[in-house]
Amino acid sequence: MGTITFTEYDGTSHEVEFADGESLMELATSNGVPGIDGDCGGEASCGTCHVIVDDAWIAATGPRSDEESQMIEMSPECAPNSRLACQLKACAGLDGLKVRLPEFQM
Amino acid sequence: MDAGRVVIVGASHASAQLCAGLRQGGWAGEILLIGDEPSLPYQRPPLSKALLAGEATVADLLIRKPEFYEKERVVFRQARVTLIDREAATVDLDDGETVGYDRLVLCTGARPRPLDIPGADLAGVHCLRDAADTDAIQRTLATARRAVVIGAGYIGLEAAASLRKLGVDVTVLEAADRVLQRVTAPAISAFYDRVHREEGVDLRVGVGVAAIEGDAAVTGVRLADGELVAADLVIVGVGVVPNVELAQDAGLAVDNGILVDAHGRTDDPAVFAAGDCASYFDARYDRRLRLECVSNAVEQAKTVAATICGKDKTISALPWFWSDQYDLKLQIAGLSTGYDEIVLRGDPRTGRSFACFYFAEGRLVAADCVNRAQEFMFSKRAIGEGLSPDRALLADPETPLVSLLRAPSVSAG
Ligand SMILES: Cc1cc2nc3c(=O)[nH]c(=O)nc-3n(C[C@H](O)[C@H](O)[C@H](O)COP(=O)(O)OP(=O)(O)OC[C@H]3O[C@@H](n4cnc5c(N)ncnc54)[C@H](O)[C@@H]3O)c2cc1C
Numbered sequence A: 001m002g003t004i005t006f007t008e009y010d011g012t013s014h015e016v017e018f019a020d021g022e023s024l025m026e027l028a029t030s031n032g033v034p035g036i037d038g039d040c041g042g043e044a045s046c047g048t049c050h051v052i053v054d055d056a057w058i059a060a061t062g063p064r065s066d067e068e069s070q071m072i073e074m075s076p077e078c079a080p081n082s083r084l085a086c087q088l089k090a091c092a093g094l095d096g097l098k099v100r101l102p103e104f105q106m
Numbered sequence B: 001m002d003a004g005r006v007v008i009v010g011a012s013h014a015s016a017q018l019c020a021g022l023r024q025g026g027w028a029g030e031i032l033l034i035g036d037e038p039s040l041p042y043q044r045p046p047l048s049k050a051l052l053a054g055e056a057t058v059a060d061l062l063i064r065k066p067e068f069y070e071k072e073r074v075v076f077r078q079a080r081v082t083l084i085d086r087e088a089a090t091v092d093l094d095d096g097e098t099v100g101y102d103r104l105v106l107c108t109g110a111r112p113r114p115l116d117i118p119g120a121d122l123a124g125v126h127c128l129r130d131a132a133d134t135d136a137i138q139r140t141l142a143t144a145r146r147a148v149v150i151g152a153g154y155i156g157l158e159a160a161a162s163l164r165k166l167g168v169d170v171t172v173l174e175a176a177d178r179v180l181q182r183v184t185a186p187a188i189s190a191f192y193d194r195v196h197r198e199e200g201v202d203l204r205v206g207v208g209v210a211a212i213e214g215d216a217a218v219t220g221v222r223l224a225d226g227e228l229v230a231a232d233l234v235i236v237g238v239g240v241v242p243n244v245e246l247a248q249d250a251g252l253a254v255d256n257g258i259l260v261d262a263h264g265r266t267d268d269p270a271v272f273a274a275g276d277c278a279s280y281f282d283a284r285y286d287r288r289l290r291l292e293c294v295s296n297a298v299e300q301a302k303t304v305a306a307t308i309c310g311k312d313k314t315i316s317a318l319p320w321f322w323s324d325q326y327d328l329k330l331q332i333a334g335l336s337t338g339y340d341e342i343v344l345r346g347d348p349r350t351g352r353s354f355a356c357f358y359f360a361e362g363r364l365v366a367a368d369c370v371n372r373a374q375e376f377m378f379s380k381r382a383i384g385e386g387l388s389p390d391r392a393l394l395a396d397p398e399t400p401l402v403s404l405l406r407a408p409s410v411s412a413g
């Protein structure tokens, strides 16, 4: 259990409670966070769940996988801390995590 | 915005997005979600993939958790809508009740096209559209060893791949002269043909099916040339037909889909449609389309939600699709219909990774990418931005894709 904060491109923040093991994509869609679609249901196939991890948290989340890089790096908004939210699982170590959303999903 | 009641018919991909979109757009009134399946909206694509292969259950596949609907004050009701009375602004349910609406959204989707041959109703013969179908297939699979899949479209081929994973013998029968004929270039059909054979599928193209045989349960499939292919499980995947009857009976315009405008509106200002059941005019491809994919259901639902909330949005996102078979992850951006040239990056004749780009009059219109996530995302962006990347450079595996996104390049002949 813990909370994760999603901040939309316009600055609106959503603090969301999680149970261990849920992906950030599931958390966002089940809590009505706008801007994360998750079209493929979490298969790393669609790229519509792009989030950018707050600098302070990058050590805790670790870097993105190759598979994620292939998808995200074509986005004009790709940042060094960009991740696919469906590939990032919430766990105790990520309690308090902050991520922001790009302006557009691709 | 007047707060009234939105009634949504059909509980699946389009409606799950619609519920979220309505609340995000500021709809304060009631939302009543009516669906004839027992479950809240669940992911349909895994039915032929993880679910069929026994790697997931429907409960794992809910698009949004039950708490979402509670929190967003969406009332789910399991019932079938049998009639729309537009004058009274009500719908009749099969449990005898009548419910009023201020806005009505039809998300009725599509149903499997029935196979009109003798024996199609024998036990052990299944279609594959909803969770109940997968359950029924699983029950047959408890004893089945030999499966026949009729139809080599995406769903048929995915089913074949999942069944092979389970160690079942599989024969695929296709009437056209190649697999995926309706949706891809010959080079891609040849690729999937090769892979399915490599994986042990008995694949037959250009064959007619005369009947399904058996006493109570299926024992075989009779081909048009007289041959009998033994089978204790048959999966029929010969396409879908849109569920338009409700709309049609209510006098709404229908033509292979419920006709909607770019904002998702039917010709009745209180009635909207989204998803597999809706036909809209696509500005990018300059023609009327009825698509059958999740991305389209999501985009149309977003558009309808915005329209109901008084915002100006049109159906505009690039449609895309995916298909998982064996170790192949196919991602498709855009629609290839009407292409006049293909460009290959990688070689589909060997190995299992390449991309096929479709051009029409020099413009990139679609791409089929097998185990090529980067090419897929490149294509989504390039097509979305209307780019026409240089074809020779695109075909050259040494060209970094990012370099092709920079200059708004002119088409090189
Ligand atoms: C096996 C399979 C694999 C697929 N794989 C992919 C894939 O990999 N990628 C992809 O993008 N797409 C895939 N699709 C297509 C995708 O699932 C559909 O495009 C999507 O489900 C469309 O959503 P929808 O909300 O428009 O309608 P549907 O999902 O068809 O849902 C409509 C719902 O409305 C209900 N309904 C209909 N009439 C009534 C009524 N009168 N009253 C009450 N309820 C009613 C139906 O029972 C159904 O539950 C696949 C589909 C199948 C079947």
Ligand code: FES
Pocket (backbone or CB within 6 Å): A025, A037, A038, A039, A040, A041, A042, A043, A044, A045, A046, A047, A048, A049, A084, A085, A086, A087
């Ligand atoms: S949900 Fe599709 S890539 Fe994450």
